Amino acid sequence: MERQLPYEISYNTVAYWRKIENGFLWGVFICSILLQTFQVDCIKHSLDSTRCVINLLNILNYFSIIGYGILYIVVEIIMQPMVANERRKGFIDNSLGTKLLDRPVLNYYDNDSIEQGPYKMLVNCYENCFFTYNNIIKAMLSKMVIKSTILFVLLLIFAYHGIKDNVFAIPFLQLFLSSLFLIELIYHIVFFFRLKNLCEKFKQIFSTPKSNKNKTIQDAIYMVLEYETTLAYNKSPNSNSVYQKLNNKLTEEWNFIKQNYDIR
Numbered sequence: 001m002e003r004q005l006p007y008e009i010s011y012n013t014v015a016y017w018r019k020i021e022n023g024f025l026w027g028v029f030i031c032s033i034l035l036q037t038f039q040v041d042c043i044k045h046s047l048d049s050t051r052c053v054i055n056l057l058n059i060l061n062y063f064s065i066i067g068y069g070i071l072y073i074v075v076e077i078i079m080q081p082m083v084a085n086e087r088r089k090g091f092i093d094n095s096l097g098t099k100l101l102d103r104p105v106l107n108y109y110d111n112d113s114i115e116q117g118p119y120k121m122l123v124n125c126y127e128n129c130f131f132t133y134n135n136i137i138k139a140m141l142s143k144m145v146i147k148s149t150i151l152f153v154l155l156l157i158f159a160y161h162g163i164k165d166n167v168f169a170i171p172f173l174q175l176f177l178s179s180l181f182l183i184e185l186i187y188h189i190v191f192f193f194r195l196k197n198l199c200e201k202f203k204q205i206f207s208t209p210k211s212n213k214n215k216t217i218q219d220a221i222y223m224v225l226e227y228e229t230t231l232a233y234n235k236s237p238n239s240n241s242v243y244q245k246l247n248n249k250l251t252e253e254w255n256f257i258k259q260n261y262d263i264r
Contacts, residue, residue, distance in 0.1 A: 004106040010201065014079050021071035027064035031057050036166070091128070095121035110254060111167065120219040123263055126202040128255055128258035129227050135194035135246050145185060191234040198226060206261040 005011075035057045089100035094109055097116040109127055114120040205219050258264070 003108055004104065005104060005108055006101045006103045007083060007090060010079075010083045014075060014083050015070075017071060017075050019066060019078065021075050024064045024068035024071060028061060028068060031061035031064060031099060035061065067170040084231070090176070092121075092125060095124050109264075110251070110258075113260060118217045122205070122216065122223060123258075125220070125224050125227050126206070126263075127254060129195060129202060130257070131197050131247075131250060132231075132251070133192075133199050135243050135250050149185070171246075187234065191230065192229045194233070198223070201226075203261075206263060 035054060038054050038057065086101065090108075091106040092098055094105045095116065096118075109124050111123050111127065114123055120201055133141055202223065205223070
């Protein structure tokens with residue numbers, strides 16, 4: 001059966017505009033460095049052509065800053081919460097048999113054989129947590145550390161030279177950008193450990209024999225709230241390319257986990 005995800009188009013739309021948002025951020029990063037370089041050259045040689053390039057870079061820089069600011073508000077503050085709300089509705093529909101969305105979520109979770117109810121809700125949440133942790137966050141951690149560290153150090157170096165030369169606007173902008181890359185890395189690391197802790201809690205729950213219905217309801221509600229709170233806390237970007245690359249491998253691992261913990 002073909003996968004049916006009612007909110008997939010919305011997710012793709014957010015991913016598309018987030019790429020443009022990141023493009024503006026990189027534009028600010030590149031323009032700030034080029035401006036610093038050309039300003040030093042202009043001070044040394046006083047070339048009219050260099051001044052023209054500086055003026056052009058200033059225009060591009062302001063355009064990138066405005067574009068990034070607008071898209072950050074639209075994508076991260078308006079669009080992303082709306083899509084997350086649709087995802088939560090789909091999760092509840094598939095787990096409990098409700099009809100909060102116009103169409104059901106089909107062939108997305110690997111738990112169609114499990115009867116709808118609190119237990120399936122708990123299993124679906126475990127699957128979400130497992131794939132988010134291993135497929136997106138864990139695989140991207142080393143890449144995020146390397147990228148953010150290099151950009152942070154590079155921008156600090158340019159900011160130092162700008163302050164030394166008494167050119168204040170650009171170095172302060174570079175310090176701001178460097179803090180953005182560092183904050184993104186910190187969010188990613190915190191998100192990584194929170195998801196790791198949740199995966200351990202799921203293992204503890206499923207490693208014990210199935211208990212009464214009330215205990216299952218309690219576990220399901222608590223773990224779903226913990227997972228959704230962790231997602232809301234996350235500010236680091238996810239990578240669809242990493243998801244596509246590792247999806248088949250982790251699907252096999254998830255099936256092994258279900259077999260090992262007798263999840264059915």
